Amino acid sequence: MQTNTTQTLTSREAAEMLNRSPVSLERWRRLRQGPPFLRVMGRVLYRAEDIVSWLDAQRQEPEAQA
Numbered sequence: 001m002q003t004n005t006t007q008t009l010t011s012r013e014a015a016e017m018l019n020r021s022p023v024s025l026e027r028w029r030r031l032r033q034g035p036p037f038l039r040v041m042g043r044v045l046y047r048a049e050d051i052v053s054w055l056d057a058q059r060q061e062p063e064a065q066a
Contacts, residue, residue, distance in 0.1 A: 007048040008045040010044075010046075017051055018051065
C-alpha cells in the first residue's frame with residue numbers, strides 16, 4: 001500500500017508563504033477567495049501544493065505594448 005502524503009500548513013504558515021497576514025487568509029476564506037483549504041476537526045489547514053497551484057493560476061502575462 002502506497003501512502004501519498006502532502007505537506008499541510010497552518011494559517012500562519014500559509015500566510016507567511018503568501019506574504020500576507022493570517023487575517024487576510026481568514027477574510028479570503030469568508031469571501032470564498034484565495035487558495036483552497038481544509039477544515040480538519042475545526043482546524044484550518046492548507047496543502048502546500050494547493051497554494052503553489054493557486055499562485056500559478058494567479059499569474060498574468062504583461063500585455064505587449066504597441
